[in-house]
Amino acid sequence: MGITTEELRASRKVLAEFDYEPAEIEKGYSGKSLYINLTDLTIKPKDITEQMKEIFIGGKGFGLWYLWNAVKPSTKWSDPENEIVISSGPIGGITQYPGSGKSLVVTLSPLTNSVMDSNVGGYFGPYLKFSGWDALEVQGKADQDVVVFIDGDRGKITIEKMELDPGASHLVSEQLTDMFAESEKDKKNISIVSTGSGADNTLIGLLNFSFYDLRRKAPRLKQAGRGGIGTVFREKNLAALVVRYSSLSGRSNNPADPSTIAKTGVKLAREINKFDDEQFRMRQIGTANLMTPMNDYDLLPVNNFKFGSHEDAVKISSDVLRSKFTQNMPDGCWVGCALSCCKAVDNFELKTGPFKGDKVIVDGPEYETAAGLGSNCGIFDPDHIIEANFYCDTYGIDTISTGTITAFAMECYENGVINKEITGGLELSFGSADAAMELIHQMGQGRGFGKIAGLGVRRMKHFFVDEYGADEAFLEDIGMENKGLEYSQYQAKESLAQQGGYAMTNKGPQHDEAWLIFMDMVNKQLPTFEKKAEALHYFPMFRTWFGLMGLCKLPWNDIIPESNKDADRPELIPEHVQNYVDIFNAVTGKQIDKDEMIRQSERVYNFQRVFNLRLGFGTREHDAAPYRALGPVTEEEYESRAERYDNQLRDDVGINPEGMSTADKVKKMREYRESRYEQLIDVVYKRRGWTTNGIPTIGHLCELGIDFPEVIETVKNKL
Amino acid sequence: MLKIVEKNEKECTLCGACETTCSTFYFKEDDRLKSSIQVLEASENGDPVINVCNQCGNCIDVCPVEAIKRTGKGTVVISKKACVGCFNCVGVCPTDTMYWHEDLTEPFKCISCSRCTKECPTEAIFMEEVATN
Missing domain, CATH: 1.10.599.10 (Aldehyde Ferredoxin Oxidoreductase Protein, subunit A, domain 3)
Known part of the structure; x- marks a missing residue:
């Protein structure tokens, strides 16, 4: 584990601080955003204007607006003026309607060189808002690794340096939760945003947003996975963002009409309780419930999206993955989510890498992870998927991009575009679980062929053409990226x-x-x-x-609600659309x-x-x-x-x-x-x-x- | 042994004494929708339906903040201080006796205090000891 909590605490040195009176939340908004510049250590509040609320609403809208104002047409992802903006939204943080705790992260992406947005669970966004900030903008670049701590209880923000190794996100989340919480009970009031060494070494770095799991007594990690946001985070020398807020209640979001929200939320919670077990089993299996039907309909990506099903897919079916989850009690990434699709594998003993032998909690695997790291690489071993899932998360690399990159490399390998000499000995043929795992360690640690794979499919294509004379047209055909971002894990050929x-x-x-x-x-x-x-x-x-x-x-x-049977356009789920209209109006009074x-x-x-x-x-x-x-x-x-x-x-x-x-x-x-x-x-x-x-x-x-x-x-x- | 409110619905006269007793004691007002025991007029066989918690505890596991606990006596209680008002417990309650009210941020439920049974004129409700699981 390295450093103890006491040693970590003793090593803290505050570089800048800012005291504030947390703004009262009114109808879903605090009306303030927080601007931090890591170059000159500025910390200052900004007002959220009525025009912003009217046009950009919140969440991704606020992120885009702030980023637009922060960058120039010539700005690159690695320029200090690039920002990472995090915002939940006006409904974010209500506890009564399932699925209301998301944060949206916006930045210029190292993969696409354009605007990226990624959504993520965990408690950071809601706690940020209830600490007085509808959005957080982080600009600039620190000259050393820093941690930003937003203490919503005391109304204090600090930029600090400390003896924290930012290389493994699961440890960073644990260490910072332990250190910033004032007691065991206080741990649930802390949320950490962090990443790992893979974000330093690849362009597919992600951000982990934590929430403290009271039953497991450990932080859990949810991922803002797409587009290399974690890479930007580390480029800024951010080690972590921490928020603390301890007064969460059913009225923290101070909505205009709490009764309608409660009524609508209870209706949905009852619906879930009644139908989930016979519909999608989100509470039992989460998104991994898709594994079996996707394979059945020839939609599960196999061998770099060549095929849509495989006879061995039964080995990583929905029910096999379910059997790996050790706690099948409802498990949500924000309080009050009755759909509770989070899942975890407890006490998973790692077989490889720097944490070999450790027994860890693995969040997931989600469908995308299981399909990307599994079937799309021709690997049908659930334990491999779980181990790869853990390491991707703690290294801070996106499982979706990792899966599509590995699958692409495997097809290149099988076609002789690359060989063992180029891969440094990795036998990257489809189904090679050991090689795929080693590639993840190489990406996470910035070694060997991992340094090339970590650039993403688009740059790999160019590299293979330029360096090894590969057939460009063939690589353009099989390299599953668009705009520079790797495809997520659905076989789209027949749709x-x-x-x-x-x-x-x-x-x-x-x-x-x-x-x-x-x-x-x-x-x-x-x-x-x-x-x-x-x-x-x-x-x-x-x-x-x-x-x-x-x-x-x-x-x-x-x-799916009962009313859908008689709906004119069942694909819209009209009753649920109306729920959303109702809760938006009930929160904002609009x-x-x-x-x-x-x-x-x-x-x-x-x-x-x-x-x-x-x-x-x-x-x-x-x-x-x-x-x-x-x-x-x-x-x-x-x-x-x-x-x-x-x-x-x-x-x-x-x-x-x-x-x-x-x-x-x-x-x-x-x-x-x-x-x-x-x-x-x-x-x-x-x-x-x-x-x-x-x-x-x-x-x-x-x-x-x-x-x-x-x-x-x-x-x-x-x- | 756990004591729960048991019922003999045939004897219920719909007088509302139980509801008044409960809401007046816990919420200081006579509002049947704020009572943890609620009586509905008629079931299929013509008898009233008395809805009151059987202390099964299904709600305990779904509380995201562990605000619902079983006491040493076996009764299931909500800590209002810990509760974040998400109503997950309302959603999973198999007997629809985890209640919520539009004036209130937190749900509420019967804690087997027995006050209502003492006011029932016909013994349609009464305390009974049951084995805990």
Whole structure:
């Protein structure tokens, strides 16, 4: 364990401090944000303006607005002026409605060089707000590792240095929780944001947000995983952010109408209690409940997204993972979440790495982690997945990117693009669990081939082409990234809408913007281009809304109310949409309806698109997808689903496949699928109010009320 | 042995004495919706339905802040000081006897104090000892 709590405490040296009177929360807002500059150790409050609340709402909206004002078009992720902004949102921190404790983190990403947002559980965002701050901006770069401590109880902020090794996030979280808590009882009032050595050594660093688990008597870690936010954190020489707030109650958010919130929350909690066991079993298995159905529907990524299922997937099925979770009591990342999808493996004895032999708590594995580190690498060993999950979290590297990177490296290895000499002896073929684990240690510790893998798929492609003369076109086809971000773990080949849901995102291919696979492919609810375009307008907007509010998306459609049987548009889950409208109004005292809800998101979504544009991205070329995400790249892939593809050639393309070579069939299929994807882009852009090059029109921006001079200027220069 | 409020619904006359006693004692007002024992008019067989906690304790495990505990006597009680008002306990209660009220931040429940049983004119409710699990 290294240093003791007493030694750590004795080593503290305050570099800057700031006393304040925590602002009263009124209708979900403190009305203040906290600005910290690590270069000159500035700590100062800012006012949240009415315009910010009206247009940007909170959460990701506040993050984007502050970041926009902090950076220039030329700013790079590693420049001191880049910021990390953390904000929950007006609904964040209520205890009565499941899934209301999220934080949104926004920064310029080292992977995409553009705007990144990532949402995360844990207690930091709500405690930050109740300590008086709707948002936290961290700018600048410290000249040594520092810890920022926000004491909401005393109204004091300090920037401190201490003898803390920031290399392992699970230890950092434990040590800082122990040190900053004033008693055992006080530990639940502490939340830590930290990362690990992988964030120093890769571009896929994540942030862990902690909450103290009273029953396990240890901090648990939830991840803001995507886009290298942890890498920016360490670039700033931040070792940790700590918040302390001890007066949490059902009224901490001081809503306008607590009764409606309670009524709506109790309704949902009862619904979950009644139906969860027969629906998605979120309380028993969490998101890992998807493992079995994804494999059954040929949607589970296998071997770098070549295939959608595997006969060995049964070894990492939903029920196998469930059997690994040791405490099946409801377990939420924010208090009051009756859906309780958090899961943990207790007393897991590590077999590898610097903590070999330690018995640890592993949070997860979530579906994305199990699919990414497991099936997508051709590995069907649940214990490998759990061990890899632990090390990714404590090194502070994103499990989704790690999975997609490893899978890409494995396919390159199997195709001779790289070899043992290049990998430093790692036999990176599909299914090589030991090599995959060693690669994680190398990424975490900045050693060997891990230094190349840690750059992400986009840079690996360029590196392999430049250094080893690899076939560029092939790597572009199989490298599963878009905008520089690695794909999350769903097989999108048979769902055109999902292909758009991934590649037409603002930040890169993450399913939190649009997850349309089931709706499109399984339930056949989006048969026409128009319907797909409508879905690719509505759902990204609807899902953006969660990130403005401090909400989790899962209680929207991972529990289905009885009323859905008779709903006109069951895919929207109308009763739950109305719940959200009701609780927003009950918190803020405003009067929105479900149409205004979408407008709220549309403002922020289009603002983010323009932000991308301002940084040199955000046009059609950046919404292109690697062909692996659209269809079969190789003859092997085609042959593996030959009947399906032959039928499609015959029925959809109008070509008789008989007598054609597989290579020809792959080519014809590709022409067809790529043209369909281009058609989809056309209709989606039109529906979103954008030009055919993907730029929001001036008229649309004016209509949305985000026609700020700099926004208009940015767009005018690109039109 | 744990004592719980038991009921003989056939004997209930819907007089409301139990509800008045409970809400008046704990919340200083006569409001049946603030009573931890609540009587509904008729069930399928025509008898009133008396809803009161059987101290099963399902709520204990779902409390995120461990505000709900079983006392040495076996009664399930909520610490208002520790409670953060999330109503998870209301959601999982199998007998719908973890109550909430729009005026109140925290839920409330029967703690087997027996006051209501002493005011019942027909012995439709009474204290009974049961084995604890």
